Amino acid sequence: MPASLVISAPASGVGKTTLTLALARAWRKRGLNVQCFKSGPDYIDPAFHAAATGRASVNVDSWAMDRGTIAHLVSRGGNADVVLAEGSMGLFDGVAARGVSATGATADIAEMLGWPVVLVIDPSGQAQTAAAIAAGLRDYRAGVRLGGVVLNRVASPRHEDLVRRALNEAGIKVFGALPRHAEISLPKRHLGLVQAEEQAEIGKLIDEAARFVAEHVDLDAVLHSAGQWSPQAAANGLNVTPPGQRIALARDAAFSFVYPHMLEAWRAAGAEIVPFSPLADEAPDASANVCWLPGGYPELHAGKIAANARFRSGLRAFAETRPVHGECGGYMVLGAGLTDADGISHEMAGLLGLETSFAKRRMHLGYRLAELAAPMPGHQPGARLRGHEFHYSTILAQPDTPLAVVHDATGAVIAETGSRRGHATGTFFHLIAEDR
Template sequence: MAASLVISAPASGVGKTTLTLALARAYRDRGLKVQCFKSGPDYIDPAFHAAATGRTSVNIDSWAMRREAIESVASHGRDADLILAEGSMGLFDGVAAPGVSGTGATADIAEMMGWPVLLVIDPSGQAQTAAAVAAGLRDFRAGVRLAGVVLNRVASARHEDLVRRALAGAGISVFGALPRHAAITMPKRHLGLVQAEEQAEVNELIAEAARIAAEHVDLDAVLQSACTWMASRDTHGLSVTPPGQRIALARDAAFSFVYTHMLEAWRAAGAEIVTFSPLADEGPDDSADVCWLPGGYPELHAGQLATNRRFRRTLTSFAETRPVHGECGGYMVLGSALTDANDVHHEMTGLLGLETSFAQRSMHLGYRLAELAVPMPGHKAGARLRGHEFHYSTIVSQPDTRLAIVRDATGAVVAETGSRRGYASGTFFHLIAEDR
C-alpha cells in the first residue's frame, strides 16, 4: 500500500513540476520509495520525475485510456511508499468531449483513483483572492478531495501571512510556502521543459529544490494528508499490439519521445526491442522485423541526420523488405525534406514524400483519434487508435497514400493524416492506446 497524492494547480506555469520534483527527492532523501506518474500526454516531465526518484515515471490519461488500463499502469506503484501524480494544466482542464474514461483532466484521475489533491497556488499579485481560487477548486466537483495547499513564489512574510489567514478562514490547510528562488527554475524549450537527460546540472537543481521544500514545507503533514492506496494485482488491463516481434527502436536525443507504458506493453506481448542511435550514424539491427522512429527533436539535429550516410543507407535498405514507421519527429525524418527554424533546408531519408518546415511556426496540439485507411505496423486497416499531437511544424507537402482519417477530440477531421509508401508509414500523432 502506498500513500498517494495528485499534485495540481489552477493553471499551467504555477510550479507543479518544481514541487513534484522537490517533494519526490525530499521524501526519497528520507528513505521512502517514491513513484511518480504524469497525468496526460507528456514525455518530458516523466524524465525529470525519474531523475528525482530513481524510478521510471509513467503516463496515465483519462481521454485515451480505459479505467482498467489506468489501474494497470498505476501498478507501477505497488511497491512504493508514496505515489505523486503530477497533473497537467489546471485541475479541471480537459477537452470538451470525453474520451474513453474522461476528458483528460487531472481531476478525472484524482476522482477515479481516490487520490487527494495537493494544490499549488501562486499568489503573485494577489492575497485573499488566492483563498477564493482554492475554495472554488475544492468545491467544483464533489468526487475530488482537496488535501491542502502549498504556496509558491511568495513575495514576503507579510504576503504569506495574508494568504495563510484567508485560506485558514476557508478551512483549507496550508502545508508550506516556497519563496521566489530563481535557482530552481527549469530551462524551457518550445515543446516544454528541456529534457532531463540533456541537463548535466539536473541533479543539483532537484537537490536544491528538495532542500528548499524540506525547509519551507511541512513534509510530515503532506504525507499525513495522502490517502492509502493499494495497486490492483491485475497488470494486464493495458493491451497494445506490438508492431513486430523484434523491434528496432531509434533512441537518442533526436528520438526520445516514446511512452514507457507502450514499450512495456510491447514486451508483455512477447516483443523484443533493440535500440539504435541515428545521431551516432547507426541503422536498425538487421535481425529486426520492424523499425520504429519515435518523436523528439529532429529539427535540432537535422543537419547531422542529413549527413549521417550509414544511418540513411541502412534504413533505406531495411525499408525495402520490412516495415518502418515514424511518429511526429520520426515521421518528418522519413520524409523528403525538413526546413529548420533558421530556414535552412535539410534533405531527409526520402522514404516518404512528406516535406515539413519550422521556418513559419504553427502549433498543432491536442488529442487525436485515428481510423486507419491502410495498415501500419501492428494494426490493420480500420483499426482505431488514440493518441495526441504536439508540434510546431508546417506541412509543405504530404503526397503519399493517406494513412488514416484523423479527428481531434471534438470529432473534427484534421489535415495531418499521416501517410504510407511501400513499407514506410508515419503519423504526426503519438500513439497512447488502442481504441477498444
C-alpha cells in the same frame, strides 16, 4: 498501503514538476520508496520522476486509456510508501466535448483513484484572490478532494501572510510557502522542459529543490493529508500491440519521445527492442523485422541528420523489405525535407513525400482518434488508435496515400492524416493505446 497524492495547479507553469520532484526526493532521503506517475500525455516529466525516485514513472491518461489499463499501470505503486501523480495543465483541463466523462483531466485520475489533491498556487500579482481560486477548485467537482495548498513564488512575508489568512478563512490548509528561488528553475524549450538526460546537473538540481522545499513546506503535514490507497487487481493489461518481434528503435536526443508504458507493453508481449542512434550515424539493426522512429527534436539536429549518410542509406535499405514507421518528429525525418527555424531546408530520408517547416511555427496540440485506412506496424486497417499530437511544424506537402482518418477529441476531422508509401508509414500523433 501507500500514501497517495495528486500534485496539481490552476494552470501550467505554476511549479507542479518542481514540487513533485522536490517532495519525491525529500521523502526518498527519509528512506521512503516513492512512486511517481504523470497524468496526461507528457514524455518529458516521467524521466525527471525517475531521476528523483530511482523508480520508473509512467503516464496515465483518462481519455486515451480505459480504467483497466490505468489500474494495471498504477498497480506498480502498490509496494511503494508514497505515490505521487503529477498533473498536466490545470486540475480540470481536458477535452471540452459534451457528454464526455473521461476528459483526460488530472481531476479524472484524482477522482477515479480517490487520491487527494495538493494544489500549487502562484499568488503573484494577487493576495486574497488566490484563496478564491483555491476554493473554486476545491468545490468545482464533488468527487475530487483537496488536501491542501503549497504557495509558490511568494513575494514577501507580508504577501504570504495575506494569502495564508485568506486561505485559512476559506478552510483550506496551507502546507508551506516558497519564496522565489531562481536556482531551482528547470530549463525549458518549445515542447516543454529540457529533457532530464540532457542535463548533467539534474541530480544536484533536484537535491537543491528538495532542500528548499523541506525548508519551507511541512512535509509531515503533506504526508498526513494523503489518502491510504490499496491497488485493485486489474482485469486487463495494456491495450498495446507491438509493431514487430524485433524492433529497431531510434533512440537519442533527436528521437526520445517514447511512452514508457509502450516499451513495457512491447517487451511484455515478447518483443525485443534494439536501439540505434541516427545522430551517431547508425543504421537500424539488420536483424530487426520493423523500424520505429519516435518523435523528439529532429528540428534541432536537422543538419546532422541530413549529413549522416550511413543512417539515411541504411534506413532506405531497411524499408525496401521491412516496415518503417515514424511518429511526429520521426514522421518528419521519413519525409522528403525539413526546414528548420532559421529557414534552412534539409534533405531527410525521402521514404515519404512529406515536407515540413519550422520557419513559421504553428502549434498543433490535442488528443487524436485515428481510424486506419491502411495497415501500419502492429495494426490493421480499421483499427482505432488513440493518441496525442504536439508539435510546431507546418506542413508544406503531404502527397502520399493517407494512412488514416484522424479526428480531434471533439470529433472534427483534421488534415494531419499521416501517410503511407511502400513499407513506410508515419503519423503526426503519438500512439497511446488502441480501442478494443
